Amino acid sequence: MLNEFLQLILSGIAIGCVYGLVALGFVLIYKATEVVNFAQGELMMFGAFIALTMGGLQFMPFWLSVVLAVLAMALIGGAVERAVIRPVLGQPIFSIVMITIGLGFFARGLASLIPGWGTLTHRLPTPYADQTVAFGELVLSAGHLMIILVTIVLCVLLFAFFRYTRMGVAMQAISQNQLAAHYMGIPVARVNTLIWCISAAVAAIAGILLAPITFVHANMGLIGLKAFPAAVIGGFGSIPGAIVGGLIIGIVEALSGRYLPDGIKDVSAYVVLLAVLIIRPNGLFGEKLTKKV
Amino acid sequence: MTDTVLEIKNLEASYGSVQALRGVSLSIQEGTIATILGANGAGKTTILKCISGIVDPRKGSIHYLGRAIGGKRADLIVRMGIAHVPEGRQVFPLLSVRENLWLGAYTRTSRVEALEDLEAVYRYFPILKDREKQEAGKLSGGQQQMLAIGRAMMARPSVLLMDEPSLGLSPKLTEEIFTIIRRINRDWGTTILLVEQNASIALQTASHGYVLESGRIVMEGPCEKLFQDEGVQEFYLGQKEETGVERRRWKKTRKWA
Structure with missing residues (x-):
């Protein structure tokens, strides 16, 4: 009984990490440019597909294909900012947000047109698939464990980057x-492009981590709809907040899927969101500071 | 003889349909302090923003050391040696005092030299060293102004643009800040272009002054001369003539208008 509960918590944490990573992408872009990028989930989907294609080439090891996929997504993220977002900066925020929503639809359509991607569900072969790790009586799939470990490492890296490097x-x-x-003398426009690169790279990592669990398909980016409340719960502007928000939603989902009636699981993210916003309108880690223009 | 470091000719700028500058020309000599006086909305800040590349001029030219910089990117202009102390201080509120100062040195390549200048800034403003680790947003207004000036100094600029350094400060603090502005000019040889509403202290600090009204320069000259000028005294220094009641009119027109 207790074991089952802990087991649920653990898998909730794992999925929550993915929500958190996608939410992190939202927050990074929002903090720097005040644009909410609703195509964040689609960036994640593209990352997973690129890893899938590269892995399908056979001649390169899995890890190399992952690294290349992440780098490729960083470039794509930067290119999207440069080509689509920068020309419309200065327009009302609402228009820019609409553009990112359109971008998401476009990406989904594009993915289903690309040969080998299509509308089918694919399996991303990973070396750690079907393996499990046991902690006493708790059994964790290697996929879940990988998500948790990579998220921790990524958070530490990002923290160090923002805290200690000149660019961070x-x-x-900004x-x-x-x-x-x-x-x-900071070249703001270029740094913003770089932020899109980082954000897309993080999304790609999230997609590749998630792939062994939900498989790869053109609509996997809809997970952004869960990551968005995660970002809001965290205060939309706080990087640790995004991860914590993701974890909360992941755990609540896992528990409500098991203990509550059918269907509750899918709305639980929003119930949590409402509850948090009623108690703390700025989110858990929200800054009270208002931004000056 | 001094050289012209900043030469502005017929500068025009507008925000949408509102024209802020209607043909401004000025030239700043190297190593001097120059000031632009003017009421709110006269366009003083816009001149500085055009120089530092935040606002693109619509017409006219800006030359810095003989090179045209009008409409260039802001970060390139900082790299060329023009730093800006913005109106209202604009510090980075959640970063520490030290991080704020380091950001001022963003365009520097030599870490060692930047460190030396950091020590120099701390000598000018010892309070900043005491508050080194504190978030800039938690500083008082005067301290934030000092931070904004120190941050601009960290770029080791040859031209320092200062927008309303006295804004919101007590007379005593204003005096203190202006003493330091004079010292920076003397010690570092930095050319300073000062925009001020407090005309009295600006004219005491600078050597050459311009009077800006509705986007036009209406008067210029050495500060001692501007100080003596009747119009400047009445409109910017708030002094009235003590004698000659019959000379006073209810509605006095300005000489230059």
Whole structure:
């Protein structure tokens, strides 16, 4: 009984990590550019598909294909910013958000047109598929464990990047006061492109981590609809908040799927969202500071 | 003889359909402090924003050391040696004082030199060293102004643009800040273009002054001369003539208008 509960918590944490990573992508872009990128889930889907295609080439080892897929997504993320987002900066935020929604539809359509991708569900072969790791009586699939480990490593890396590198601090500066960042000589437009690169790379990692669990298909990006509340719960602007929000939603989903009637699982993310917003309108980690233009 | 470091000719700029500058020309000599006086909305800030590449001029030219910089990207202009202390301080509120200062040195390539300048900034503003680890948003207004100036100094600029450094400060703090502005100019040889509403202290600090009204330069000259000028005294220094009641009119027109 207790074991089952812990087991659920663990798999909830694993899925929550994926939500958290996608939410992280939302937050990174939002903090720097004030654009909510609703195509974040589709970036994730593309990352998984690219890894799938590269893995299908046979001649390269799995790890190399993953690294290449992540790098390719970083480039695609930057290119999308440069080609689609930068020309419309300065337009009302609402228009830009609509563009990202359109971008999401476009990406889904495009994925189903690409030969080998299509509308079918694919299995991403991983070396760790079907393996399990036992902690005493708890059994965790290697896929879940991998998600948790990679998320931890990625969070530590991102934290160190934002805290200690010149570029990371410059990104924080842009999110706090874009005008002053210009005055410091920070090339704001280029740094924003770089943020899209990072955000798309993180999304690709999330997609590849998720692939062994949900498989790869053109609609897997709809997970963004769960990641978005995760970002909001965390305060939409807080990086740790995004991960914590993801974890909360992941755990609540896992528990409600088991103990509550059918169907509740799918709305549980939004129930949690409402509850958090009623108690703490700024989210759990929300900054009270208002942004100056 | 001094050289012209900043030369602006017939600068025009507008925000949408509102024209902020209607043909402004000025030239700043190397190593001097120049000031632009003017009321709210006269276009003072817009001139500085055009120089630092935040606002694109519609017409006219800006030359810095003989090179045209009008309409260039802001980060390139900082790299060329023009730093800006923006109006309202604009510090990065959630970053520490030290991180704020380091961001000022973003365009520098030599870490060692930047570290030396950091020490120099701490000597000018010892309070910043005491508050090194504190979030900039938690500083008082005067301290934030010091931070904004120190941050701009970290770029080791040859031209420093200062927008309303006295804004919201007590007279005593204003005096303190302006003493330091004079020291920076003297010690580092930095050319300073100062925009101020507090005309009295600006004219005492600068050597050359311009009076801006509705986007036009209506008067310019050495600051001692501007100080003596009747119109400047009445409209910017708030002094009235003490004698000659019959000379006073209820509605006095400005000489230059």
